[in-house]
Amino acid sequence: MKNKQKLVAAAAILVLLHLIIFFAGFVAPYNPASQNRDFPFAPPTRIHFVDTHGHLHFRPFVYQYTNRPDSFSEYVEVHEREYPIQFLAQGAGYKIAGFVPSSIHLFGIEGEAQIFLAGTDSFGRDQFSRILYGGQLSLAAGLLATAISLFLGLLVGCVSGFYGRWIDESAMRLVELFLVLPWLYFLLAVRSFLPLHISPVQAFFLLVGVIGTIGWARPARLIRGVVLSAKSRGYVLASRWFGASDFYILRRHVLPHTYGVLLTQAALLVPQYIVAEVTLSFLGLGLGEPAPSWGNLLANLQEYNVMASYWWMFAPALALVIVSFGYLKVANAIHEHLQSGSI
Amino acid sequence: MRYLERRMLHASFLLIAVSILCFAFSALAPGNFFDEMKLNPQISPATVAALRSQYGIDQPLPVRYGRWVKSLFSGEWGYSFAYNCPVKNLLLLRARNTLLLTAIATLMSWILAIPIGVWTASRRGRWEDRFTQAGTVFLLSTPELVLALLLLQWIVRTHALPAGGMLSVNFEELTFKSKLIDLLKHLMAPATVLVLASLPLLVRHVRASMIEVLQAPFIQAARAHGIGKATLLFRFALPAAANPLTSLLGFSVAGLLSGSLLVEVISGWPGLGPLLVEASMNRDVYVVVGAVMASTVFMIVGSIVADLLLLIVDPRVRTS
Numbered sequence: 222m223k224n225k226q227k228l229v230a231a232a233a234i235l236v237l238l239h240l241i242i243f244f245a246g247f248v249a250p251y252n253p254a255s256q257n258r259d260f261p262f263a264p265p266t267r268i269h270f271v272d273t274h275g276h277l278h279f280r281p282f283v284y285q286y287t288n289r290p291d292s293f294s295e296y297v298e299v300h301e302r303e304y305p306i307q308f309l310a311q312g313a314g315y316k317i318a319g320f321v322p323s324s325i326h327l328f329g330i331e332g333e334a335q336i337f338l339a340g341t342d343s344f345g346r347d348q349f350s351r352i353l354y355g356g357q358l359s360l361a362a363g364l365l366a367t368a369i370s371l372f373l374g375l376l377v378g379c380v381s382g383f384y385g386r387w388i389d390e391s392a393m394r395l396v397e398l399f400l401v402l403p404w405l406y407f408l409l410a411v412r413s414f415l416p417l418h419i420s421p422v423q424a425f426f427l428l429v430g431v432i433g434t435i436g437w438a439r440p441a442r443l444i445r446g447v448v449l450s451a452k453s454r455g456y457v458l459a460s461r462w463f464g465a466s467d468f469y470i471l472r473r474h475v476l477p478h479t480y481g482v483l484l485t486q487a488a489l490l491v492p493q494y495i496v497a498e499v500t501l502s503f504l505g506l507g508l509g510e511p512a513p514s515w516g517n518l519l520a521n522l523q524e525y526n527v528m529a530s531y532w533w534m535f536a537p538a539l540a541l542v543i544v545s546f547g548y549l550k551v552a553n554a555i556h557e558h559l560q561s562g563s564i
Numbered sequence: 565m566r567y568l569e570r571r572m573l574h575a576s577f578l579l580i581a582v583s584i585l586c587f588a589f590s591a592l593a594p595g596n597f598f599d600e601m602k603l604n605p606q607i608s609p610a611t612v613a614a615l616r617s618q619y620g621i622d623q624p625l626p627v628r629y630g631r632w633v634k635s636l637f638s639g640e641w642g643y644s645f646a647y648n649c650p651v652k653n654l655l656l657l658r659a660r661n662t663l664l665l666t667a668i669a670t671l672m673s674w675i676l677a678i679p680i681g682v683w684t685a686s687r688r689g690r691w692e693d694r695f696t697q698a699g700t701v702f703l704l705s706t707p708e709l710v711l712a713l714l715l716l717q718w719i720v721r722t723h724a725l726p727a728g729g730m731l732s733v734n735f736e737e738l739t740f741k742s743k744l745i746d747l748l749k750h751l752m753a754p755a756t757v758l759v760l761a762s763l764p765l766l767v768r769h770v771r772a773s774m775i776e777v778l779q780a781p782f783i784q785a786a787r788a789h790g791i792g793k794a795t796l797l798f799r800f801a802l803p804a805a806a807n808p809l810t811s812l813l814g815f816s817v818a819g820l821l822s823g824s825l826l827v828e829v830i831s832g833w834p835g836l837g838p839l840l841v842e843a844s845m846n847r848d849v850y851v852v853v854g855a856v857m858a859s860t861v862f863m864i865v866g867s868i869v870a871d872l873l874l875l876i877v878d879p880r881v882r883t884s
Contacts, residue, residue: 398581401867403859405822406840410856413844414590496707500826503709504841522713529720538710546705 224561228554235547242356246315249350250329250336253513255313257335257345260286262531263296265340273300280305285334304334340533342521348533352540355513360544362429362514363495367487369433370494371440374486375479378444379471383452392441399438408435408497412506421512428507432497440486444479451478481559488552492545499541515541571871575864582860584629586853591625632850642850646843651854654839659858662828662835666820666862668751669758673816677763681770682797688775700764708761708823712830715757726750754824754831761823762816769812773805780804803877810874817866821859 241248257263268281282305284298310329316322330336338349381392411431419427451457457474465473495515501507502516503523510517518537522528632642640650647654684693719725726749738746777783778801786800828837836855843851 398578398585401578401860401863402582402585403818403821403856403863405825406836406856406859409825409840409844410586410852411589413847413852414849492705496709499707500709503826504829506841506844519709519713522717525720528713528717532717535710535713535717538713542706542710545707546701549701549705 224554224558228551228558231547231550231554235551238544238547239360242353242360244317245350245353245357246317246323247325248327249347249353250310250312250326250338251347251350252313252315253346253351253354254511255346257341259288260296260335260337260341260345261343262527263337263341263345264531265533266335266337267298268306268336269303272303278303278305282306283330283334283336285332302332304330304332306336307331339536340531342518342534343527348518348536351513351518352515352537355515355518355537356540356544358425358508358512358514359495359498359516359541362425362432362498362508363491365429366433366436366494366497367490369430370436370490371483371487373434373437374440374444375483377437377441378479379448379475381441382445382448383467383471383475389445393445396438396442399435400442402435404435405497405500408432408501409504409506411435412501421508424508428498428501432494436490436494440482440490443482443486447479447482448475451475481555485552485555485559488548488555492548495541495544567875568868568872571868575868578864579857579860583632583853583857586856587625587629587632590849590853632853641854644843644848644851646846646848646851651850654851655836655854655858658834658836658839658855659862661833662821662824662837662859663862665751665754665828665833665835666758666817666824669755669762669820669824670813670817672755673759673762673766673820674813676759677766677770678802680763681767682774682802684767685771685774685778686793686797696767700767703760703764706761708757708826709830711760712754712757712827715753716830719753725753750833754827754833757827757831758820758823762820765819766812766816770805770809773808774801777801777805806877807874810870810877812870813873814863814867814870817870818863821862821866 263286266283266286268283269278270281271277272282282303284300285302285304286296287299289295289297306328307330308328310326310331311324312326312329314322314324328336335347337347339352340348342348342351377392377396381389408431412428415427415431452470452475454474457470460470460474498507498514499516499519502509502514503520505520507516508514515537519541521534527534635642635650639652641652641655642650644651644654680696684696687693774797782804783796783801786796791800824835825837825840827833828835829841832838836858840852840855842848843855
């Protein structure tokens with residue numbers, strides 16, 4: 222029972238994370254592309270409860286920032302006026318899930334002051350908004366690539382486990398080949414053979430396709446094992462004697478056994494593939510500007526002075542770690558749950 | 565020895581298959597190294613065509629593959645367009661550096677992982693164990709990229725270690741001892757990241773297989789005989805737990821190799837990683853193929869070494 226609670230808790234956190242990123246337009250206070258050329262590399266805005274006169278405010282507020290005289294990208298607060306944080310505030314327009322237009326944001330500031338929860342980048346773009354929007358691309362890449370890998374793995378695993386003989390033999394040789402490939406090197410190599418300068422949409426699907434197709438081998442081998450053990454069970458043999466077709470047996474009796482492996486593999490593969498996208502984009506071979514992704518947000522850190530001076534540029538890394546952590550917890554919980562009994 | 569021969573044969577088949585796969589993918593490339601030149605008005609199309617035929621890129625895929633195999637045997641391993649030299653010279657140097665880094669990182673992470681895993685297994689469920697478990701979960705969910713960037717930021721801020729490269733500028737003037745120290749200092753940052761990244765998985769596996777062994781009857785019997793705790797753990801339990809761990813060695817080499825690619829790029833270690841990234845940008849096809857092949861060789865050698873170790877460690881495998 223305790224395992225099940227753990228699983229539910231971990232899955233709930235993960236679902237919440239995905240919802241936040243899915244509704245990035247609502248949670249993010251600004252448009253990820255809108256620039257504030259006067260505020261490059263502004264640090265995270267401080268949120269106050271107590272004003273300069275010592276009065277306690279129930280509604281948290283921020284001060285407006287201004288450039289410190291004779292300096293570049295150093296800012297001081299202007300203590301003239303408090304700007305309370307408005308919840309469900311009106312702001313820049315966006316589309317919920319890409320369809321429904323809306324302009325209500327979870328929080329925002331009215332007036333000249335701005336709120337940058339994770340600071341700004343070199344163009345003065347709000348990093349917090351960019352991380353949320355970037356998460357959409359990075360998570361979508363991870364999820365789609367996982368779907369491709371698992372689909373290919375399921376296909377090869379089922380066919381080779383179920384039909385056996387030379388099909389099995391040749392499929393397993395292919396699996397060995399892909400398992401011995403150092404996948405990141407191969408990923409980079411394959412990416413290098415494909416066109417470099419392409420539109421962001423093309424780049425996204427190309428990346429997802431390449432990442433997903435390379436990783437099919439391990440799920441295929443695991444699923445083959447499950448199929449092998451499932452197809453020799455009594456009720457499968459019985460249904461075959463009753464004249465059930467191969468497809469019926471696969472769908473009705475064999476597939477349900479693979480769900481456990483599929484779930485565990487999915488929970489392991491998604492963070493791995495998100496990191497793969499981040500890696501390629503970090504190296505400049507993945508998704509490029511202006512569309513934000515966690516990889517090209519982190520790529521800002523390739524400049525030494527950015528890395529050394531502006532610690533808030535590490536914020537995308539935190540998002541990456543949190544999501545990986547969530548998936549790891551879910552994978553562990555599923556694993557323990559499967560070992561303690563059936564799903 | 566028959567076994568080793570069979571493994572070698574298998575490995576060479578795998579290598580051939582990987583090379584064919586690489587070439588097959590390279591045929592997908594819509595552009596090549598000389599395409600950039602077409603944009604330059606000072607280079608005539610005839611020159612580009614001449615260069616293409618000189619390097620043999622205009623040939624069909626099987627011919628290119630045949631030429632590449634031929635150059636393997638003549639000791640060139642293909643030709644780098646960007647560096648204008650045979651790939652072999654480039655690759656050997658870079659592969660040596662990657663080998664140095666990953667070998668040291670592998671060694672260090674095992675040296676650390678075994679005592680930590682054994683210790684936490686023996687204190688299962690207590691606060692030390694829980695603390696270590698939480699640490700491994702945290703490290704597991706932090707990608708190498710993030711670890712490397714954080715460490716590099718610390719180095720850039722504190723100047724505690726050299727930030728990037730493999731040797732100092734004045735390396736040639738140093739005495740042997742200070743040369744070694746210089747190399748180790750440069751090695752420290754990338755190796756630390758790799759160790760931190762591979763440690764959690766190893767610790768978890770060592771702990772899990774130790775816990776399994778510690779419940780076995782022969783351990784209970786040994787404990788009942790009054791054998792000391794250290795002897796019990798390291799002399800009795802660890803060898804019995806070693807079987808699943810040796811096969812993990814192959815995996816850990818794989819993880820370290822893909823990890824080292826990024827770490828090398830970030831910390832400026834002149835290994836295969838930066839070479840591959842650079843060659844990918846330039847579409848320097850033969851260097852890309854060479855780098856992938858070299859890393860595949862590392863992977864295969866790693867798994868063969870793991871299997872040989874298994875032969876030594878587990879008598880049951882030897883007799884069967």
